[in-house]
Amino acid sequence: MLKINLQFLFYFQVDEIDLKLDEENDLNINYGYFDDTVKIIESVSFLRSLQEVSISSSVESIGNYAFEGCSSLTQILIPSSVTYIGELAFYGCISLVKVSISSSITSINDETFRKCISLEQITIPSSVKTIKSGAFR
Numbered sequence: 318m319l320k321i322n323l324q325f326l327f328y329f330q331v332d333e334i335d336l337k338l339d340e341e342n343d344l345n346i347n348y349g350y351f352d353d354t355v356k357i358i359e360s361v362s363f364l365r366s367l368q369e370v371s372i373s374s375s376v377e378s379i380g381n382y383a384f385e386g387c388s389s390l391t392q393i394l395i396p397s398s399v400t401y402i403g404e405l406a407f408y409g410c411i412s413l414v415k416v417s418i419s420s421s422i423t424s425i426n427d428e429t430f431r432k433c434i435s436l437e438q439i440t441i442p443s444s445v446k447t448i449k450s451g452a453f454r
Contacts, residue, residue, distance in 0.1 A: 358383045365389065368412075374398045379406050388412055397421045402429055411435060420444040425452045 357378045367387045372379075374396050381403035384390060392415040395402065399419060404426045407413060413433045418425075420442040427449045430436060436453070 372396055372399070377401070379403060381405055382408065385409055392416070395419050395422065402426060404428055405431060407431075407433055409433075414438065416440070418442060418445065423447070425449060427451060428454060 355373065355376055357380055358372070358376060359380045365386060366389050367384075368389045368391055370384075370390065370393065372393075372395065376396065376399055378401040379395070379399060383403060383406045384393075385405060385407070386409045387407075388409065388411045390407075390410045391412050393407070393413065394417045397419040398421065400421050400423075402418075402422060402425065405428050406426070407416075407430050408428060409432045410430075411432065411434050413430070414435050415438045416430070416436065417440040421444065422442070423444055424447040425441070425445060428451045429449075430439075430452060431454050433453070439453075441448075
């Protein structure tokens with residue numbers, strides 16, 4: 318029997334989700350799209366299997382711990398509408414290889430990419446004036 322706890326889905330609105338079951342009949346969400354009604358991404362850390370996410374241009378902020386532990390997430394493109402990325406926002410995203418930060422970001426907060434052990438490529442624009450303590454620890 319498959320059980321899905323949907324209570325966390327109320328933290329954000331998702332327009333499209335690709336659902337798959339693995340060999341143990343566990344739910345795997347591989348793709349998520351944040352639609353134009355979303356302004357702040359609070360937390361999707363319960364979506365451990367999330368591999369790809371599309372962030373619309375309406376999103377202005379990625380909150381603290383927003384993608385914490387999304388261990389299957391491989392890349393993230395942060396659109397120019399995002400002006401803030403919270404502390405530990407991508408903590409433990411161990412499969413994250415590529416990050417592209419837009420020029421609207423001026424600071425990378427404490428431990429934003431902590432334990433992103435696979436990170437190979439990150440685009441940091443000249444608009445970033447501050448990289449805080451342990452941002453990439």
